Amino acid sequence: MNAVEHETQLDAAARAYVTIGMPAEELRTLWQRPDIQALIWADFADLTPVADRTLDWVAHGPAGGEYRWRTETAEVGANEIRWSSLDGADVPNVGSVTFHPAPGDRGTELHLEVKFDPPGGVVGEAVSKLFHVVPREIVLKALYRFRALAVTGEIPTTNPQPAARSGSTDR
Amino acid sequence: MRALCWNGVNDLRVETVADPEIINPHDVILNVRLSTTCGSDLHLIDGLIPTMRAGDVLGHEFMGEIVDVGREVTKVKKGDRVVVPSFISCGKCWYCQHDLYSLCDTSHPKPELPEPLLGYPTAGIYAYSHAFGGYAGAHAQYVRVPFADTDCFKVPEGVSDEDALFISDAAPTGFMGADFCNIQRGDVIAVWGCGGVGLMAQQSAMILGAERVIAIDRYPERLAQAEAFGAITLDYTKVDVVEALKELTGGRGPDACIDAVGMEAGGTGLQQAYDRVKQALYMGTDRGAALRQAVLAVRKGGTLAILGVYGLMDKFPLGVLMNKGVTVRTAQQHGQAYVTRLLEYTQRGELTPAALATHRFSLEDSPKGYDMFKHKEDGCLRAVFMP
Ligand SMILES: NC(=O)c1ccc[n+]([C@@H]2O[C@H](COP(=O)([O-])OP(=O)(O)OC[C@H]3O[C@@H](n4cnc5c(N)ncnc54)[C@H](O)[C@@H]3O)[C@@H](O)[C@H]2O)c1
Ligand SMILES: [Zn+2]
Ligand SMILES: [Zn+2]
Numbered sequence: 001m002n003a004v005e006h007e008t009q010l011d012a013a014a015r016a017y018v019t020i021g022m023p024a025e026e027l028r029t030l031w032q033r034p035d036i037q038a039l040i041w042a043d044f045a046d047l048t049p050v051a052d053r054t055l056d057w058v059a060h061g062p063a064g065g066e067y068r069w070r071t072e073t074a075e076v077g078a079n080e081i082r083w084s085s086l087d088g089a090d091v092p093n094v095g096s097v098t099f100h101p102a103p104g105d106r107g108t109e110l111h112l113e114v115k116f117d118p119p120g121g122v123v124g125e126a127v128s129k130l131f132h133v134v135p136r137e138i139v140l141k142a143l144y145r146f147r148a149l150a151v152t153g154e155i156p157t158t159n160p161q162p163a164a165r166s167g168s169t170d171r
Numbered sequence: 172m173r174a175l176c177w178n179g180v181n182d183l184r185v186e187t188v189a190d191p192e193i194i195n196p197h198d199v200i201l202n203v204r205l206s207t208t209c210g211s212d213l214h215l216i217d218g219l220i221p222t223m224r225a226g227d228v229l230g231h232e233f234m235g236e237i238v239d240v241g242r243e244v245t246k247v248k249k250g251d252r253v254v255v256p257s258f259i260s261c262g263k264c265w266y267c268q269h270d271l272y273s274l275c276d277t278s279h280p281k282p283e284l285p286e287p288l289l290g291y292p293t294a295g296i297y298a299y300s301h302a303f304g305g306y307a308g309a310h311a312q313y314v315r316v317p318f319a320d321t322d323c324f325k326v327p328e329g330v331s332d333e334d335a336l337f338i339s340d341a342a343p344t345g346f347m348g349a350d351f352c353n354i355q356r357g358d359v360i361a362v363w364g365c366g367g368v369g370l371m372a373q374q375s376a377m378i379l380g381a382e383r384v385i386a387i388d389r390y391p392e393r394l395a396q397a398e399a400f401g402a403i404t405l406d407y408t409k410v411d412v413v414e415a416l417k418e419l420t421g422g423r424g425p426d427a428c429i430d431a432v433g434m435e436a437g438g439t440g441l442q443q444a445y446d447r448v449k450q451a452l453y454m455g456t457d458r459g460a461a462l463r464q465a466v467l468a469v470r471k472g473g474t475l476a477i478l479g480v481y482g483l484m485d486k487f488p489l490g491v492l493m494n495k496g497v498t499v500r501t502a503q504q505h506g507q508a509y510v511t512r513l514l515e516y517t518q519r520g521e522l523t524p525a526a527l528a529t530h531r532f533s534l535e536d537s538p539k540g541y542d543m544f545k546h547k548e549d550g551c552l553r554a555v556f557m558p
Pocket of ligand 1: 387390407435436
């Protein structure tokens with residue numbers, strides 16, 4: 001896939017942005033670790049590393065549906081990492097993350113973009129219907145989790161001890 | 172373990188729930204020695220804060236003893252007697268490093284919930300609905316405390332459990348309010364509300380050098396406590412507060428006003444001044460009466476510090492602030508920035524947080540404690556629970 005094609009595919013992408021008070025280089029290295037990838041997307045999908053730049057994803061729908069795909073890192077530039085799903089993906093997608101210096105001593109600005117179900121994908125249904133969560137939320141959460149992990153070494157969680165009784169819902 | 176659970180509006184029960192465990196490497200588990208009620212809980216109990224869930228363990232003001240530590244905790248250890256601010260802060264992010272602890276970037280487990288409403292998620296907080304993180308509270312035998320190195324403060328000799336208890340929330344919140352006022356020589360500070368937060372704001376304003384502190388409420392026993400702290404008191408049901416403040420300040424108005432009331436402000440016996448503003452600005456008469464009064468009363472170019480908790484109030488006299496050139500300062504408490512200092516003031520006897528503890532209950536009787544606190548029965552200022 002060339003750059004132009006990649007950009008058109010990202011047109012309707014879900015995007016999120018954060019600033020992290022660390023150097024870009026360090027963050028880029030961290031992002032590429034498969035164990036880190038597995039942790040930051042864990043709310044959305046189970047990730048298993050297959051090879052250096054290849055990950056298997058399994059996402060579960062609320063009704064028990066299981067959706068699988070494999071991604072490969074397409075390109076690693078100085079400021080950018082891109083990946084896309086391979087043929088046969090249940091939910092085809094392409095993604096990228098960029099790292100740019102923030103002003104002053106604020107560290108690095110990260111932009112994360114993911115487009116699910118790009119043209120030509122097998123599954124027509126919207127991601128939000130499949131997973132009951134909008135793509136923007138998936139992307140935002142993954143990026144916030146990455147920031148927490150980078151800054152503190154842990155991801156904030158209340159699992160398995162939420163304040164409420166298990167199964168109870170908002171009122 | 173036993174814990175006080177919220178089951179719906181005005182439905183609190185003590186139940187048996189699972190014991191908390193260490194989840195993350197910077198967690199500790201606290202054996203709760205004391206916990207207490209807060210005006211903020213009333214907003215939850217009354218159903219004014221959405222995203223509560225049945226079974227939520229309440230309580231965000233507490234102190235206790237560390238009984239278990241995560242593998243990366245270095246500054247506190249098993250057996251330490253500690254107080255913990257109500258907001259969970261990592262100590263490492265930009266906000267924590269700038270003493271804006273309640274705005275921590277990394278402690279909210281569900282940042283996608285508040286983000287659409289606030290623009291950016293804030294810190295997580297114990298027992299303050301799922302939109303604020305869904306962390307279990309401390310009206311329980313045990314509580315899990317994340318980021319213990321930043322959030323657990325050892326209580327020094329000479330500071331009692333009850334003093335330390337209120338340094339988790341009411342005292343740092345009140346002190347932050349006084350700090351916001353940037354108090355100069357000769358300043359007069361007016362504080363709306365003589366609950367735990369308002370009283371601590373009054374005492375803090377004196378510590379920070381206020382010439383005079385004026386305390387406003389309607390409950391005689393609360394006003395009496397304010398007076399004991401050295402404040403001049405006003406009963407808002409008996410006097411026209413704005414007029415009285417003019418009289419007490421030679422027509423200048425207070426240099427700074429602190430709102431320690433919040434979204435459930437009583438509007439009984441509304442004075443003329445308020446009615447005039449209401450008429451002029453077409454505002455509703457609902458909650459927010461105290462805040463509106465403070466906006467009107469504060470001197471030109473003065474400071475308004477908002478500590479009371481508000482939702483998304485849609486009618487607010489912004490023009491009054493604008494035309495008077497008022498500086499507004501507000502926040503959820505940045506407790507971690509103040510606790511050490513407050514423990515020192517308390518050790519020296521300058522700050523007396525334990526004065527807030529008027530009623531004591533076992534954890535089993537905590538629903539009764541909340542009932543008394545809510546209805547201010549028997550002069551209940553704060554109910555303290557002993558698990
Ligand atoms: N910013 C923070 O981090 C933070 C922390 C703790 C509490 N709070 C908020 O601070 C507020 C006060 O907390 P609290 O524990 O002291 O509550 P509280 O309920 O014990 O006290 C509130 C007091 O305000 C008085 N009041 C009501 N209407 C008034 C009016 N029109 N004029 C003057 N006084 C009036 C009540 O009589 C009561 O005594 C609450 O809104 C609470 O949610 C904020
Ligand atoms: Zn509180
Ligand atoms: Zn932080």
